[in-house]
Amino acid sequence: MNSDTANQEKQYFGLIGLDKLPLVVKTINFCISTVIGINLAFDSWYSHFYRGIPSYISPPFLPLIFAWPLCGIMLWLRLTGIKWVWCLLASGIILVGYYMLQVLALAIGQFIS
Amino acid sequence: MKPKLMSKYLDILGIVFLTLFLYLSVAFRASPISFMNPGFPILSEDDWTSAPSITLNWNEYPQKYVSKDKFSEVAYIGRFHLDDYSQMVPNPYVPTRLEPTNFSGFHTVIKYSEANYAISTLHSNYKKHINELKTLEYIITEIPGLNFSSRANAYYIWCEQISAVNKGVFDTETVGPCFYWAVYGEYYSEIRFSMWPFRGDGRQYSVELFNDVLNRADKKLSDATK
Numbered sequence: 001m002n003s004d005t006a007n008q009e010k011q012y013f014g015l016i017g018l019d020k021l022p023l024v025v026k027t028i029n030f031c032i033s034t035v036i037g038i039n040l041a042f043d044s045w046y047s048h049f050y051r052g053i054p055s056y057i058s059p060p061f062l063p064l065i066f067a068w069p070l071c072g073i074m075l076w077l078r079l080t081g082i083k084w085v086w087c088l089l090a091s092g093i094i095l096v097g098y099y100m101l102q103v104l105a106l107a108i109g110q111f112i113s
Numbered sequence: 114m115k116p117k118l119m120s121k122y123l124d125i126l127g128i129v130f131l132t133l134f135l136y137l138s139v140a141f142r143a144s145p146i147s148f149m150n151p152g153f154p155i156l157s158e159d160d161w162t163s164a165p166s167i168t169l170n171w172n173e174y175p176q177k178y179v180s181k182d183k184f185s186e187v188a189y190i191g192r193f194h195l196d197d198y199s200q201m202v203p204n205p206y207v208p209t210r211l212e213p214t215n216f217s218g219f220h221t222v223i224k225y226s227e228a229n230y231a232i233s234t235l236h237s238n239y240k241k242h243i244n245e246l247k248t249l250e251y252i253i254t255e256i257p258g259l260n261f262s263s264r265a266n267a268y269y270i271w272c273e274q275i276s277a278v279n280k281g282v283f284d285t286e287t288v289g290p291c292f293y294w295a296v297y298g299e300y301y302s303e304i305r306f307s308m309w310p311f312r313g314d315g316r317q318y319s320v321e322l323f324n325d326v327l328n329r330a331d332k333k334l335s336d337a338t339k
Binding site for chain 2: 011012014015064065066067068071072074075078079084
């Protein structure tokens with residue numbers, strides 16, 4: 001019993017210990033965060049799409065424009081106990097979701113005009 | 114034990130990296146111009162969130178130009194137009210159609226390496242402008258009836274609707290361009306306003322909006338040198 005307790009103490013549950021959250025909570029967190037991430041991505045990136053990339057930003061810094069909200073969502077997910085692989089998957093879903101929203105927005109725009 | 118330690122270090126490394134990246138991206142997103150050139154004053158969409166009836170549209174988003182001789186001298190030039198939906202007026206060609214009161218602006222801001230250069234540019238550009246117009250040599254230092262008073266170190270306002278007839282009243286019926294030159298420290302700012310897309314024929318120049326733009330631009334400039 002004592003050795004079990006000692007092993008448990010040695011176990012690593014993430015930087016703030018949220019890796020031990022129940023799977024259901026993690027799943028809900030993952031889904032909600034990803035949906036919010038897609039919306040934030042659309043809000044942040046779509047203006048660059050139709051206005052163009054601002055010319056005053058040097059090319060080496062351009063990826064920084066698109067770092068938000070990807071980095072924010074990944075950071076949030078990892079800190080709340082989601083594994084890195086799933087964080088990367090969430091980023092991929094955000095990129096795909098943004099692309100789909102963009103196509104939808106352009107189609108609606110063309111339909112209206 | 115070792116894999117646990119490794120995953121802890123991986124976590125720390127990943128989180129530090131993401132936080133740094135996030136900080137830089139938020140800095141860009143909040144104000145990319147400020148990030149590249151701190152204190153650059155220009156009108157942005159965020160400046161108009163308090164006035165929901167007014168929309169700011171960029172005809173040409175601000176472009177950055179760096180002096181070939183002095184790299185510390187940077188100029189930004191942008192074209193925009195403002196639509197004021199709280200003041201709808203009939204289209205002069207199709208009177209049944211109501212249009213928002215609007216005008217276009219051509220905004221140039223130059224940050225010089227020394228304040229003296231900014232002042233000399235103000236005077237030389239103003240003289241050049243006045244020489245081109247010749248007969249219309251009437252400068253105003255305030256907008257009558259609107260209580261506009263600039264916080265600039267030095268400034269000029271020139272409006273055709275006032276200057277042409279040399280009177281002290283802002284005539285909203287006679288639509289023409291207005292210029293506002295201002296200097297704050299090392300910053301020189303020049304804004305040219307004109308009606309867009311129509312001129313004259315009953316279009317009302319939104320004096321309140323004009324004054325609002327000047328005040329906001331003025332505040333931006335004064336904030337820039339703090």
